[in-house]
Amino acid sequence: MRTIEVDLDDRWLLPVPSGGDPVIWANEKVATLQSEPDRDPAETVDALVALTASADPTAFATLLFCPDGLPGRALVAVYAAESDLSSLDDLPELAPAALPRQVLPLREHDPTVGRIISTITQVPDVGILGTLHYELLRDGALLEVVVTSPSLPHLGAGMPVFEELIERIIVAPSGSGEHVTA
Helix, strand or coil, rough: CCCECCCCCCCEEEEECCCHHHHHHHHHHHHCCCEECCHHHHHHHHHHHHHHCCHHHHHHHEEECCCCCEECCCCEEEEEEEECCHHHHHCCCCCCCCCEEEEEEEECCCCCCEEEEEEEEEECEEEEEEEEEEEEEEEEEEEEEEEEECCCHHHHHHHHHHHHHHCCEEEEECCCCCCCCC
């Protein structure tokens, strides 16, 4: 097994706890961090609690993208798994062919090693939901950052932050004696 560590840019990303009482956590964050202007603190607490409930428990980490303060504009899930793949083309398709999607290379990486898949779907009771799915093969691991938001402008504005996030994930063999930092 490998050790995974992520160095977060806490100007934009807020870790969501995987355990504990989400109401206590939300109240602490609202008391100490800047909320969106003209937003009722109780409404912000409710929004944070709802976001924690929608977090994927299988994710290595769940974060909120908060460019305008709390409660955040996008939910960010980080996944990491050991992989012997040599190309992302060997992964099964995630989105049905009927979904509009765009595939772009991730920064300077070859698209078979690092890519971004963007999709837009219509979700009942939510409206439009945009997804940015970052995939990167590195150091024997498949790293993924999945960002979802009903605010397409915030997804676009956050792309450099999300690209930096996946690049800052460090993978090292467990027990290697190496200090793992990002």
